[in-house]
Amino acid sequence: MSDQRVPSGFRPAPQGPPAEFDVARGGVEAQTLQELAGLLRQLRRREARQQGETRLTYRQLAAKTGWSRGIIGEYFAGNILPPPERFDALIRLLGATPTEQGVLATARDRIEERRRRPTRDHAATGRAGAGAVRARSGGARAATAPTRFPVPRQLPPALPGFVGRAAQLAQLDAACAGPDTSGDDDRAPATVVTLSGTAGVGKTTLAVHWAHRVADRFPDGQLYVDLRGFDSTGTVVTAVEAVRGFLEALEVPPERIPTHLPAQVGLYRSLLAGRRMLVLLDNARDADQVRPLLVGSPTCLVLVTSRNRLAGLVAAEGARPVGVDLLSAAEAWQLLARRLGADRLAVEPQAVDEMIERCARLPLALAVLAARSAAHPAFPLATLAAELRGAPRPLDSFDAGDAGTDVQAVFSWSYRSLTPQAARLFRLFGCHPGPDIGVAAAASLAGLPREQVPRLLTELAHAHLVTEHAPGRFGAHDLLRAYAAEQAERLDPAEARRAAIRRGLDHYLHTAHAAALLLQPGRDPVTLAAAPPGVAPEEITDHAQALAWFTVEYPVLLAAVAHARRAGFDGHAWQLAWTLVDFLQRRGRWPDLAVAQRTALAGARRAGDRLGQANAHRDLARVLSRLGRVDEAASNYRQALALFGALGDHTGQARTHRAFGAMLDGLGRYAEALDHVRRALALYRDAGHLAGEASARNAVGWAHAQLGQYRPALAHCEQALALLRRTGDRHGEANTWDSLGFIHARLGDHREAIRCYGRALRLYRRISDRYDEADTLSRLGESRHAAGDPAGAARTWRRALGILDDLGHPDSERVRDLLARA
Numbered sequence: 117m118s119d120q121r122v123p124s125g126f127r128p129a130p131q132g133p134p135a136e137f138d139v140a141r142g143g144v145e146a147q148t149l150q151e152l153a154g155l156l157r158q159l160r161r162r163e164a165r166q167q168g169e170t171r172l173t174y175r176q177l178a179a180k181t182g183w184s185r186g187i188i189g190e191y192f193a194g195n196i197l198p199p200p201e202r203f204d205a206l207i208r209l210l211g212a213t214p215t216e217q218g219v220l221a222t223a224r225d226r227i228e229e230r231r232r233r234p235t236r237d238h239a240a241t242g243r244a245g246a247g248a249v250r251a252r253s254g255g256a257r258a259a260t261a262p263t264r265f266p267v268p269r270q271l272p273p274a275l276p277g278f279v280g281r282a283a284q285l286a287q288l289d290a291a292c293a294g295p296d297t298s299g300d301d302d303r304a305p306a307t308v309v310t311l312s313g314t315a316g317v318g319k320t321t322l323a324v325h326w327a328h329r330v331a332d333r334f335p336d337g338q339l340y341v342d343l344r345g346f347d348s349t350g351t352v353v354t355a356v357e358a359v360r361g362f363l364e365a366l367e368v369p370p371e372r373i374p375t376h377l378p379a380q381v382g383l384y385r386s387l388l389a390g391r392r393m394l395v396l397l398d399n400a401r402d403a404d405q406v407r408p409l410l411v412g413s414p415t416c417l418v419l420v421t422s423r424n425r426l427a428g429l430v431a432a433e434g435a436r437p438v439g440v441d442l443l444s445a446a447e448a449w450q451l452l453a454r455r456l457g458a459d460r461l462a463v464e465p466q467a468v469d470e471m472i473e474r475c476a477r478l479p480l481a482l483a484v485l486a487a488r489s490a491a492h493p494a495f496p497l498a499t500l501a502a503e504l505r506g507a508p509r510p511l512d513s514f515d516a517g518d519a520g521t522d523v524q525a526v527f528s529w530s531y532r533s534l535t536p537q538a539a540r541l542f543r544l545f546g547c548h549p550g551p552d553i554g555v556a557a558a559a560s561l562a563g564l565p566r567e568q569v570p571r572l573l574t575e576l577a578h579a580h581l582v583t584e585h586a587p588g589r590f591g592a593h594d595l596l597r598a599y600a601a602e603q604a605e606r607l608d609p610a611e612a613r614r615a616a617i618r619r620g621l622d623h624y625l626h627t628a629h630a631a632a633l634l635l636q637p638g639r640d641p642v643t644l645a646a647a648p649p650g651v652a653p654e655e656i657t658d659h660a661q662a663l664a665w666f667t668v669e670y671p672v673l674l675a676a677v678a679h680a681r682r683a684g685f686d687g688h689a690w691q692l693a694w695t696l697v698d699f700l701q702r703r704g705r706w707p708d709l710a711v712a713q714r715t716a717l718a719g720a721r722r723a724g725d726r727l728g729q730a731n732a733h734r735d736l737a738r739v740l741s742r743l744g745r746v747d748e749a750a751s752n753y754r755q756a757l758a759l760f761g762a763l764g765d766h767t768g769q770a771r772t773h774r775a776f777g778a779m780l781d782g783l784g785r786y787a788e789a790l791d792h793v794r795r796a797l798a799l800y801r802d803a804g805h806l807a808g809e810a811s812a813r814n815a816v817g818w819a820h821a822q823l824g825q826y827r828p829a830l831a832h833c834e835q836a837l838a839l840l841r842r843t844g845d846r847h848g849e850a851n852t853w854d855s856l857g858f859i860h861a862r863l864g865d866h867r868e869a870i871r872c873y874g875r876a877l878r879l880y881r882r883i884s885d886r887y888d889e890a891d892t893l894s895r896l897g898e899s900r901h902a903a904g905d906p907a908g909a910a911r912t913w914r915r916a917l918g919i920l921d922d923l924g925h926p927d928s929e930r931v932r933d934l935l936a937r938a
Contacts, residue, residue, distance in 0.1 A: 153194030280447030313440030316480030345401025546601025563650030638807030686719035704923030
């Protein structure tokens with residue numbers, strides 16, 4: 117050990133074990149932060165051996181110190197120099213002897229002093245100060261006078277009662293954490309992180325909260341500027357203004373600040389070089405506004421918040437993006453509880469749920485509503501919920517009297533940044549039923565060529581006025597949709613808005629009609645009016661594509677039925693409901709279908725459309741029978757039969773008789789069921805309707821089987837199969853194989869019954885008819901049990917029960933009883 121490198125007053129302790137002496141000598145020799153971190157790792161390994169462990173994990177050290185695992189990893193990686201108090205505590209925890217503590221503490225202060233020496237640019241400012249190195253245990257330290265470097269603390273106050281955002285906080289922690297020497301994560305730390313999300317979603321609140329939480333990772337200070345990228349005044353902070361503000365915070369005298377922006381940026385980056393600083397750039401408009409404020413040093417982190425995605429920073433500067441979405445329902449509850457008290461919320465949980473829903477879980481809207489509730493602590497929350505429910509303009513309820521917290525004003529700052537075409541498309545979202553829209557539908561809504569629309573949707577998504585929640589699917593929360601509708605009402609003539617609504621409805625109707633006929637080839641098409649110019653329905657060419665399209669679009673179609681009724685497009689209402697019948701029945705979504713058919717019936721009555729009424733009565737009856745409301749279903753069947761008879765629509769009558777017979781069969785009224793399906797068969801044969809005849813023959817065969825008349829039952833079902841092979845109706849074919857399985861089971865031929873049920877199941881799965889799949893599985897289980905395979909029967913019934921429970925269907929109790937008896 118060289119004498120001239122030993123601090124004055126230091127007297128070596130008697131030589132201990134080699135490991136202890138090595139650490140002490142290393143402390144004297146440590147000249148860099150990385151060398152000092154290496155000594156900490158050596159102490160960590162030695163302490164683990166002495167405790168009989170393989171290693172001391174960051175989790176263990178965090179539990180003993182209360183520090184985060186991330187910051188501990190930074191210390192051991194040599195990315196952060198621990199503050200003096202933490203360094204002392206850490207080396208004591210790692211078992212350093214008093215001698216080692218003194219030598220290591222001196223090395224730590226020497227490294228800090230070297231890091232605090234001014235750069236050449238900063239030396240030109242002449243801003244020097246005085247300071248002293250504190251003394252540590254193990255020996256006195258040499259007094260020095262290091263140059264003082266200002267430590268700005270510019271962060272705004274953190275919001276009291278911050279809630280949620282666990283996923284985003286974890287992403288931020290991971291983004292700025294250095295390589296983990298424990299081997300858990302070897303990613304390089306980010307130097308730029310972007311927080312982006314829609315207006316009012318709480319980006320600044322999150323950024324400031326996290327910045328305060330990790331301030332100890334940035335001991336050289338934190339800089340902050342509100343760039344006012346979406347300010348109501350339109351006054352954006354320029355890069356010149358922002359950089360000059362930062363230089364002033366770093367105590368550069370005005371006369372030393374260069375005149376031109378490039379020189380200012382150079383000085384700013386020189387001052388931050390090698391230092392651990394956090395720079396928070398709030399409310400950025402775009403990447404160009406941010407780029408001059410980025411720091412060149414890998415020891416600093418720049419955190420940017422913006423309503424835009426700032427994709428340019430991600431692509432060119434390697435920024436790590438973190439998205440900020442709406443609060444979850446649980447987080448929204450927590451936010452209101454922090455503001456209003458959990459006890460007040462617990463008294464009126466339904467009102468709270470409604471408030472959260474009408475606020476669209478948008479933090480700004482929730483905060484405004486909470487402020488109003490807090491101002492009137494004696495008012496029931498149900499009063500506020502009713503006010504939101506009855507407001508003619510939803511956004512009027514969220515005006516806090518201040519532009520910064522007025523939800524409508526905050527949205528407007530994003531809207532004003534759009535190009536005219538994108539702004540028009542956004543307004544048209546107020547003419548769309550929701551909840552989301554695809555590219556093709558957006559093109560029809562706007563009356564634009566499809567190739568022009570992706571660029572406009574991308575612009576809206578970058579501004580976070582819509583969200584691309586799935587590839588090619590764009591949506592907006594209810595408050596943004598309300599804002600879009602208000603802007604459309606203010607800026608677009610009534611006839612233009614009505615034309616857009618018509619284009620959107622026609623897009624869905626013409627596409628859904630084609631898809632419905634592919635799902636059920638035996639259905640009679642509805643006569644549709646020609647689509648207006650600008651509408652380009654999607655091309656659906658096969659059953660699989662039709663099924664996939666309905667799977668994605670059915671929530672929109674359900675909303676479109678109600679939207680058409682409200683907007684006065686009554687023909688569209690019942691025709692759209694007609695297209696949904698087979699898909700929703702196969703999925704077991706009977707409550708949704710019932711609502712759609714009631715809306716369709718009301719629209720058809722208002723328009724005086726008897727064909728629409730007849731179809732709606734029949735399809736409403738079908739779903740009511742599934743829901744167990746048989747008397748109401750029978751009444752609707754009779755009204756449908758009367759209307760179809762008056763119209764002379766024989767196939768409409770036949771389809772209604774067929775459905776009526778199916779309901780009576782489910783009630784055990786087999787003779788009446790046989791009478792109705794025979795009438796259906798006769799009507800279909802007279803009309804030369806091949807697909808209808810096949811379906812009716814299967815129904816007649818099933819009714820005969822229920823009455824124990826198995827020979828005519830087999831004959832009708834076999835004739836039905838022969839017809840179905842010519843029509844390509846896979847659903848009808850599946851039904852007929854199920855009927856044949858039932859007939860063979862009744863005849864005692866369970867092996868043949870199992871084979872027929874298997875054919876039916878394969879077809880049901882191909883067409884995604886979940887209810888009929890479960891129904892056939894329950895009968896297949898009975899045949900397997902009768903054939904001496906109780907284990908196979910139980911497995912089959914469990915599969916049926918899983919589907920029925922998922923559908924919420926009452927038949928699940930019958931299958932549960934079968935399982936219990938087995």
